[in-house]
Amino acid sequence: xxxxxxxxxxxxxxxxxxxxxxxxRTTGLPSLRLRExxxxxxxxxxxxxxxxxxxxxxTALGVAWAILQPLLTVVVFTxxxxxxxxxxxxxxxxxxxxxxxxVPWLFFxxxxxxASGSLxxxxxxxxxxxxPRLVIPIASTLSGLPDFAVAFxxxxxxxxxxxxxxxxxxxxxxxxLALALGCALGTSLWLSALNVEFRDxxxxxxxxxxxxxxxxxxxxxxxGVRGMWRAVLALNPxxxxxxxxxxxxIGADFPSAVTLVVSSSSALAVLVSGAYYxxxxxxxxxxxx
Amino acid sequence: MxxxxxxxxxxxxxxxxxxxxIRGRTLRDALAAVPDRFRHGNQSVDRRRxxxxxxxxxxxxxxxxxxxxxxxxNGAGKSTLLKIIARLTEPTVGRARIRGRxxxxxxxxxxxHGELTGRENIFLNGAILGMxxxxxxxxxxxxxxxxxxxxxxxxxxxxxxxxxxxxxxxAVAAHLxxxxxxxxxxxxxxxxxxxxxxxxxMTDVAQDGRTILFVSHNMGVIQALCGRGIVLESGSVxxxxxxxxxxxxxxxGVEGAAADDLKTRVDRRGWNxxxxxxxxxxxxxxxxxxxxxxxxRFTFRLxxxxxxxEASISCRFAIANALGQPIASFSSDVRGARDAQAIDxxxxxxxxxxxxxxxxxxxxxxxxxxxxxxxxDAIEGAVFFDVEQGVYDGRPVVATASGGDVVIPHRWLD
Numbered sequence: 001x002x003x004x005x006x007x008x009x010x011x012x013x014x015x016x017x018x019x020x021x022x023x024x025r026t027t028g029l030p031s032l033r034l035r036e037x038x039x040x041x042x043x044x045x046x047x048x049x050x051x052x053x054x055x056x057x058x059t060a061l062g063v064a065w066a067i068l069q070p071l072l073t074v075v076v077f078t079x080x081x082x083x084x085x086x087x088x089x090x091x092x093x094x095x096x097x098x099x100x101x102x103v104p105w106l107f108f109x110x111x112x113x114x115a116s117g118s119l120x121x122x123x124x125x126x127x128x129x130x131x132p133r134l135v136i137p138i139a140s141t142l143s144g145l146p147d148f149a150v151a152f153x154x155x156x157x158x159x160x161x162x163x164x165x166x167x168x169x170x171x172x173x174x175x176x177l178a179l180a181l182g183c184a185l186g187t188s189l190w191l192s193a194l195n196v197e198f199r200d201x202x203x204x205x206x207x208x209x210x211x212x213x214x215x216x217x218x219x220x221x222x223x224g225v226r227g228m229w230r231a232v233l234a235l236n237p238x239x240x241x242x243x244x245x246x247x248x249x250i251g252a253d254f255p256s257a258v259t260l261v262v263s264s265s266s267a268l269a270v271l272v273s274g275a276y277y278x279x280x281x282x283x284x285x286x287x288x289x
Numbered sequence: 290m291x292x293x294x295x296x297x298x299x300x301x302x303x304x305x306x307x308x309x310x311i312r313g314r315t316l317r318d319a320l321a322a323v324p325d326r327f328r329h330g331n332q333s334v335d336r337r338r339x340x341x342x343x344x345x346x347x348x349x350x351x352x353x354x355x356x357x358x359x360x361x362x363n364g365a366g367k368s369t370l371l372k373i374i375a376r377l378t379e380p381t382v383g384r385a386r387i388r389g390r391x392x393x394x395x396x397x398x399x400x401x402h403g404e405l406t407g408r409e410n411i412f413l414n415g416a417i418l419g420m421x422x423x424x425x426x427x428x429x430x431x432x433x434x435x436x437x438x439x440x441x442x443x444x445x446x447x448x449x450x451x452x453x454x455x456x457x458x459x460a461v462a463a464h465l466x467x468x469x470x471x472x473x474x475x476x477x478x479x480x481x482x483x484x485x486x487x488x489x490x491m492t493d494v495a496q497d498g499r500t501i502l503f504v505s506h507n508m509g510v511i512q513a514l515c516g517r518g519i520v521l522e523s524g525s526v527x528x529x530x531x532x533x534x535x536x537x538x539x540x541x542g543v544e545g546a547a548a549d550d551l552k553t554r555v556d557r558r559g560w561n562x563x564x565x566x567x568x569x570x571x572x573x574x575x576x577x578x579x580x581x582x583x584x585x586r587f588t589f590r591l592x593x594x595x596x597x598x599e600a601s602i603s604c605r606f607a608i609a610n611a612l613g614q615p616i617a618s619f620s621s622d623v624r625g626a627r628d629a630q631a632i633d634x635x636x637x638x639x640x641x642x643x644x645x646x647x648x649x650x651x652x653x654x655x656x657x658x659x660x661x662x663x664x665x666d667a668i669e670g671a672v673f674f675d676v677e678q679g680v681y682d683g684r685p686v687v688a689t690a691s692g693g694d695v696v697i698p699h700r701w702l703d
Contacts (some may be wrong), residue, residue, distance in 0.1 A: 019374065020386055020387070020388045021386070021387045021391075022384055022385070022386050022387075023373055023374070023376050023379065023380065023384060023385040023386075023387065024379065024380060024384035024385070025379050025380060025381060025382070026379065042416055042421055042422050043416045045416075046412060046413050046416040047416075049413075050402060050405065050409075050413055053403060053405060053409070054404045054405065057404045057405075057445075085318055098634070124399055124400075125399065125400055125417060126377075127377065127394065127395060128377070128399055129375075129377075129400070129417055129419075130375055130376040130377060130391070131417075131419070146371075169671075204434065214582070224320065227345070259450070283379045286372065286378045287305065287378055288375040
C-alpha cells in the first residue's frame with residue numbers, strides 16, 4: 001500500500017518500487033510485475049524514442065521508407081495476385097484492398113523483425129543495469145507505430161485517389177491496431193526470449209514471416225476461404241486484425257463473429273503465454289546472453 | 290548500528306551450470322539433449338552437468354553510509370555478488386534485502402547511442418540509469434556544465450572525441466544520486482581516472498550517508514576509500530573486518546597462493562588453451578640477489594604451445610607493489626630495436642631489466658598470456674619478490690614512507 005502511494009505522489013526515487021527489495025530465487029510461475037512496468041514507463045518512452053530516432057537517422061531515405069515499403073509491396077501484389085493470378089477483391093479496387101491489408105501486416109512483420117533481436121542487441125544493458133526486461137521488446141514493437149501512422153496516411157491518400165471515403169466505422173480502427181499490436185507483442189516476447197538462448201531464432205524469423213504472410217489474407221480475401229478452413233484461418237490472430245481493419249477503414253464486410261472471437265482469443269493467448277514465458281526465462285538472461 | 294542495514298545478505302549462494310554459461314547456445318544443442326533426457330530422465334542429466342558454486346552461503350549486512358570493499362582474487366565471486374545485489378541475476382539459495390535506491394557505476398558509454406546528440410543521450414542515459422525525466426531536466430544544466438560540452442549539445446555523440454564522451458558519461462553518472470552505489474572495476478573497465486573522479490564526486494555528495502560497495506584489485510584504492518573490507522575466497526566470506534585487516538588478510542592469501550605451483554592455481558582468467566606453468570624473477574648474475582639498480586630477469590614458462598603460431602602468443606606483465614597498485618607494465622608484443630627479433634621456439638618468454646628502478650620493498654607480478662587474439666591466461670600475484678636496498682645510477686636509494694616505488698634517473702644542476 002505504501003508502495004502505491006509512493007508512486008502516486010511522484011516520489012523522486014530512482015527505482016520507484018518497494019522500499020525494500022528482496023532478491024531471491026523465484027520458482028514456479030513468475031509474477032508479471034505489471035506495476036513495476038508502469039513505474040518504468042519513462043524508460044519505455046525513451047527507448048521507443050531512441051529506436052524511432054535512430055532508425056530515421058541511420059537510413060538515407062529515413063521516413064520515406066515508411067511510404068516506399070507498403071507502396072512497392074502493393075505494386076508487386078497488384079501485378080502478381082491481381083493481374084497474373086487473377087485474385088479478386090470484390091467491389092473494392094485491388095490496390096486499396098491490398099494496401100489496407102499491408103498497413104497492419106507490415107506493422108506486425110516489422111515489429112517482429114525489430115523486437116525479436118532486441119534483447120540480444122541490448123546485451124550490454126541487460127548484463128549491467130536492472131530494469132524490467134519486458135521494456136525492451138515492448139519498446140521495439142511500439143517503435144513501429146510512427147511507420148504505421150505514415151502508412152495509414154498513405155492508405156487514406158490512395159483511397160481518396162480511388163474515390164473511397166472512409167466510413168464512420170474508422171473510429172474502430174484502433175481496435176484492429178490493438179489486435180495487431182497484441183499479436184506482434186506476444187510473438188515478439190516469445191521470439192526475443194528464445195533468441196537469448198537460441199541464436200537460431202534470427203534465421204527462423206524470415207521464414208516464419210513469409211509463412212505467416214501466406215496464412216494471412218493480406219493479398220487475398222478471407223471470404224474466398226470456405227467452411228472449416230475459415231475457422232482455421234481465424235486462429236491466426238492477424239486474420240481478425242486485418243478483417244477488422246478493412247471493415248473499419250475501407251468499408252469491407254464486417255468479419256464473422258467466429259473470426260473475431262477466435263482471432264482475439266488466440267492473440268490474447270499468444271500475448272499472455274509470451275509474457276509468462278519471457279518472465280520465466282528472464283532470470284537467466286544476464287547469465288546466458 | 291541502530292538503523293536497519295541497507296543491504297543484508299542472508300545465506301546467498303549461486304550455482305552456475307557451466308554448460309549453460311556458453312554464449313549463444315544453439316537449438317541444435319538443445320535438440321541433441323532431448324534423447325538424453327528421455328533415456329536418463331532429468332535427474333541424471335543434471336547430475337552429469339558440471340556445476341560451479343560461484344558463491345556459497347554469503348551472509349553480511351551493510352549499514353547506511355558504510356563504504357565497503359569487496360576483495361578477492363579472480364573467480365572468488367565478487368562480481369557475482371555485486372550482480373545479485375544489483376538484481377541482474379538471482380541467487381540459487383538465500384536472499385539479499387536492499388533498502389534504498391540502487392545505482393551502478395557503469396563502463397563509460399553504456400547505453401549511449403552514437404547517432405543521438407549529446408542532449409538526447411543525456412536523457413536516454415539518465416533514463417537507463419534510473420533517473421526520472423523530471424530529475425534529468427532539473428540537473429540538465431549542471432550535467433552539461435560538468436561535462437563541458439555546451440557547444441556540442443546538438444552534435445551526434447559519434448562525432449565526439451573519446452575525452453568528451455567520457456566526460457559526458459561521467460557527468461550523467463555523477464549526477465545520479467543513488468543511496469547505494471555499486472562500483473565494479475571490472476564493469477567500469479579501463480579508465481581509472483574516470484572512476485576516481487566519479488567516486489570522488491559521489492563521496493563528496495555522500496556526506497548524507499551514501500552506501501558504497503566497491504570491487505577492485507587495487508588495494509591502494511580500496512584502502513583509501515573503504516572503511517571495511519569483506520574478503521571472498523572461492524565464493525565464501527573468509528574475512529569481514531576493518532579495511533586494513535581485510536587487506537592484510539587478502540594479501541597474505543595472495544602471497545600464500547604465489548607459493549603454490551602455478552599450474553594448480555584456479556584463480557585465473559582466460560581461455561586457458563595455453564597456461565602459465567611458472568614465473569620467476571631472478572638475478573642474471575648468479576647468486577646475487579635482487580636490489581635497486583641491479584639487473585633482473587623475468588622468466589615466464591608456458592605449459593604448451595602446440596597448435597599456436599608462436600608469433601601469435603604474447604606475454605604481458607605488470608609489476609605491482611605490495612598493495613596491488615601497478616607500477617609498470619611490459620608487453621612482448623611491442624618490440625624495439627634492442628629486443629630479440631627472432632621468436633623463441635621454446636615456450637618461454639624472458640625479459641631482462643638492466644638496472645631495476647624499484648626501491649627496496651616487496652613487489653608482485655600480474656601476468657597475462659594472449660594467444661589467437663584471446664586472453665589465454667591471467668594470474669594476479671603470480672610471483673612475489675623482494676628488492677633489497679641498492680644503488681641506482683651511482684646514487685644510493687633509500688625507501689621512504691611517502692616516496693613512491695620507482696627510481697627515475699636524474700641529475701641536479703648547480
